[in-house]
Amino acid sequence: MLASAELRARPRLPLPLVIGSSLLLAILMASLAAPFITAFDFDAMDVTARMKAPDAVHLLGTDEFGRDVLSRTLHGASTSIGLGVAATAFAFAIGVPLGLLGGYMRGRLDDAIMRTVDILVSIPPVMLGLLILASTSPGVWKAALAVGIIYIPILIRLSRSVALSLAQEEFILAARTRGEGLGWILFREILPNALPPLVVETSLRISFAILLGAVFSFLGLGTQPPSSDWGLMIAEARPYLEQAPWIALAPGVALCVTVISINLVGEGLRQFLDVRSQPGA
Amino acid sequence: MSAILEIKDLQLVYGAGSQPTLHGVDLEIATGQAVGVVGESGSGKSTVAWTVMGLLPPGARVTRGSVSFEGNELLAMSAEERRRLRGKSIAMVFQDPFTTLNPCLTVGQQLTEVLVERGLVDAGAARCEGLRLMDEVKLPRASELYDAYPHQLSGGMKQRIVIASALACSPKLLVLDEPTTALDVTVEAHILRLLAELQKTRGLSMLFISHNLGIVEQLCSSVTVMQSGRVVEAGAAEQVLRRPNHAYTQKLLGSLPRLLKPATPAPGPANEEAPQAEVIEARDVSLSFGGRPGLISRLLGAEGNAVQALANVSLSLRKAEIVGLVGESGSGKSTLGRCLVGIYAPQSGEIRLDGRATNPRADRSDRRIQMVFQNPDSSLNPRHRIGEILGRPLRLVGKSKREADQRVKELLALVRLPETYVSRYPHQLSGGEKQRIGIARALALEPEILICDEVTSALDVSVQASILDLIKDLRDRLNVAILFVSHDLAVISQISDRVVVMRGGRIVEEGSVGQVIAAPREAYTRELLASVPPFISEGLSTARAMAGA
Structure with missing residues (x-):
């Protein structure tokens, strides 16, 4: 038998969570400390040094306008990650409560929510984004909002399916018989049990949101030049892939590492939230 | 040999x-x-x-x-x-016939699959062989059932099919893993009789896990x-x-719960001369489920196929009385319990508390009726600590954190668990301990009426005995009225003062334990009693003789 103090003690952090969050933190720190890492402004052009291969001066080379690729990559980090996180947070905040509500309440309300979702998913995502962004002036935060709206149905469907099966459990019945309100049942009884799949999905969504944000930037609807994000950088570097592959490589690798570390954080969080893996099991 | x-x-x-x-x-x-x-x-x-x-x-x-x-x-x-x-x-029969059969294949296909696959019979002769096997396990209307899908069969029929398919290749050894656990008692008795017969006629060797x-x-x-x-x-x-x-x-x-300890009427206030007033009463309660077909089916003119779960059921509970409600699956016993707690609202009839009609669903303010659920694995939220599970009902009625903590300790003591359990999660407890927590939660607000819905059916026998003990003890100490719902007559006879037998949404028989078990009036009650394994109903004949005298 374990003493209660031992049980209360926080379990050890899962390894994936440690690795993932340190990587992510390092990337964000580097982005903030960009002025101290490189000598060049992210938008400083130098026509004499166009498309230069990486050397001691430009560590990751320069792009077609002679801008330092390292500075631009570091500068793009906060935009890209910010867009991914903001879009997913928005989708989570709207989608999860609606999904839980539909799955728990069933009936007409559920029908109304799910048919709306059906309509939303029947529109191709990029079309939907274009609709939202083309009607107003473009900007990075609007791109985040558009991505968020596109991802709402996915989170609604997932949380609804989890709520649907949990609603049959006797502890929900017990909560109802003691007169719990809807909010308690949804967020204190169902949500904690729905978190593991939601956390995994959310971490995946952040990665995809960064990529979809890049698509919008590429279409000229997200980040506006001379500002930069990784998606835009990769898109702009595409014509020069043969002559100057390093222009696309740096943001590509950065994006790749970020996506992996976010997924590690998701997996780690899932382990961390699983009470069964805690000591005393 | x-x-x-x-x-x-x-x-x-x-x-x-x-x-x-x-x-x-x-x-x-x-x-x-x-x-x-x-x-x-x-x-x-x-x-x-x-x-x-x-x-x-x-x-x-x-x-x-x-x-x-x-x-x-x-x-x-x-x-x-x-x-x-x-x-x-070597062939095996699994525990749960509801999941053993593939819902996408007909009974006949599954029955003869092994024969055809092994080339023992060709596809043409398969049907004939399948029908013969179904006959051997005493399935009526075999030719009709052969083309049926598993969901069209009852649990007992499914288990007969599973047994028949195990016998298809004439194995020498049959391994049976709890083959009757998922079945109703009357069905269990039939299946056991069938197995005993097959063992004799086929000379089968059996490994029977139970x-x-x-x-x-x-x-x-x-x-x-x-x-x-x-x-x-x-x-x-x-x-x-x-x-x-x-x-x-x-x-x-x-x-092991035995059927009726003969001639010792259960002690308790309910057996005193002047009967106590009824604390809760169900009057002519009726309820049916699943009446409304979907929109499209309605447009196509489909009729609702409502199932009558309760038909004019009346039942009352007196203070400090344990009433055993016994019935097989589908008898409506759990539905009645849920009506009393207010999970379901009856479509007609009424639930009366202290002689006054209530709408239990709207009137939750006094919380005098509480429920203990069947499966302790699903009735406790796996992500809440025991302290939170027990303290929540108290916090809900506005008790302070300190008061709630104090009461949680009392509750744990009441169900004989150590105080240190407050910081545990449900999965860190054994099945019996979890069920004790379920009982403690129901008792948190000092209810006058407790509905126990099959609270021991998911537990081992030795654990079941201690939970039954606890429930009786709580009745004596707290004077709660208890409706004890169970499919197990032996358990009911151990714990109840009065027994109510239900079947198909109706009350079939009602009376004191001694009367119902020693001298049942209805044929169905007699059938239920006959299904209790002889080993468990020992001593009943003497009790019958005494009751008759």
């Missing part, structure tokens, strides 16, 4: 580095003999069955011992050799009792069940 199956000193480990699940198990089945393996959950009895079948999950490793079938060592055989043996020489000592005697000539991976006692059924040597067997037999 030679042994068809011989297990010697079997030791088995799940996953490297963990403790062995089986510690040197010995078991022998003579040709044509049925051997029962009995034990509680975690005793390793199912692991023995899987080892014999060669169906051990990945990671399981036999570290010592031998299993020989007709003199051939099973553990030395290749996977392919064992596969050929399965079904043909948690229920009471039913093994009907089928098995010898019994092996297991506890935590060890055989603690083995011998002739007669000897093990009547004159057990080992303390564990004695404990198991002692905790």
